[in-house]
Amino acid sequence: MPETHVSDCLQQSDEVNSTIIEKVLLRQVSPRDAKWDDRRAESDRVRDLYRGTIYDPLAERIQGCSGRLEFGYDIAQDGIPKLKLRSAFFCRVRTCPVCQWRRSLVWRAKAFQFLPKVVEAYPKHRFIFLTLTVKNCQISDLKETIGKMNKAWIRITKRKQWPAVGWIRSVEVTRGKDDSAHPHFHCLLMVESGYFAGKNYLSQANWTQLWKESMQIAYDPIVNVQAVKPKKNGDQDMLGAILETFKYSIKPSDLIGDNEKEIKENDKEWLIELTSQLHKTRAVATGGILKEYLKDLDNEPEDLIHVNEDGKQEESTGISVIFDWQQRCKHYLMETDE
Numbered sequence: 001m002p003e004t005h006v007s008d009c010l011q012q013s014d015e016v017n018s019t020i021i022e023k024v025l026l027r028q029v030s031p032r033d034a035k036w037d038d039r040r041a042e043s044d045r046v047r048d049l050y051r052g053t054i055y056d057p058l059a060e061r062i063q064g065c066s067g068r069l070e071f072g073y074d075i076a077q078d079g080i081p082k083l084k085l086r087s088a089f090f091c092r093v094r095t096c097p098v099c100q101w102r103r104s105l106v107w108r109a110k111a112f113q114f115l116p117k118v119v120e121a122y123p124k125h126r127f128i129f130l131t132l133t134v135k136n137c138q139i140s141d142l143k144e145t146i147g148k149m150n151k152a153w154i155r156i157t158k159r160k161q162w163p164a165v166g167w168i169r170s171v172e173v174t175r176g177k178d179d180s181a182h183p184h185f186h187c188l189l190m191v192e193s194g195y196f197a198g199k200n201y202l203s204q205a206n207w208t209q210l211w212k213e214s215m216q217i218a219y220d221p222i223v224n225v226q227a228v229k230p231k232k233n234g235d236q237d238m239l240g241a242i243l244e245t246f247k248y249s250i251k252p253s254d255l256i257g258d259n260e261k262e263i264k265e266n267d268k269e270w271l272i273e274l275t276s277q278l279h280k281t282r283a284v285a286t287g288g289i290l291k292e293y294l295k296d297l298d299n300e301p302e303d304l305i306h307v308n309e310d311g312k313q314e315e316s317t318g319i320s321v322i323f324d325w326q327q328r329c330k331h332y333l334m335e336t337d338e
């Protein structure tokens, strides 16, 4: 962790006094929570890009997001103190980096819940991680392009070669250097045990052809396919693939541009257009056997609080510690009584 002192980051302001110097950073108390600073600073940046545009109301919502975090302070079994989030307000704006991150943790926790059940019910089945892409499009054509990909997905799943008995699919959009958009699908497919040795096995070339036909395009799209190794040391490989399926739908760096101090017009325009284009599009879809397992989880309201990086849901019994977001120094600082 880079050496960061509160006094350094506040020195530019008039607020430096002995009280503030004694304040403690969240990342000092709990290095595993350092991400809060990074994500919250990105959310500020997204808010700034929305300000004064048609999405001004979103700027206001993001402004109110995760400003105060209340953690329970627990001592873990290994004697190491651990902070567990107890309460916070989340804006739930789709493009808010804090909320995107929390949502990816929720999906991670869901994966931890349903995977053991699937593996128990279908111990011999295997998984494939598939990435389906198309050529970059103009950001103004993103919705239409994703619509075409969704239609192609329906076609591909109806083909007789389609090998999966269950699937999870998420949409990720990355930003091209020329401010184009690159939408692609991350898919986790569940196949029967004989798939890899059988006549239904599909090579990378077969998958490319199948996706090309389903997309009804003239060029060969880039397709990546990987078998998820059967479990030996727990479910780590499968989890890796699942987590890849549920990571950010848009990388924070693509949302905010170069993250320099000034607001760049093209960053603003890209974000505005992205927001309009993604309105009412679905981030994650499921089908077949896996849909059954995720059905209940899908209906639950998302609890963005009681999740952590380990994919575990956790409740704290310890005393409360409060951290407030300090926009100027880009850190969460511990609230003290003075």
Ligand SMILES: [Zn+2]
Residues within 6 Å of the ligand: 043, 062, 065, 066, 090, 091, 092, 093, 096, 097, 098, 099
């Ligand atoms: Zn938020």
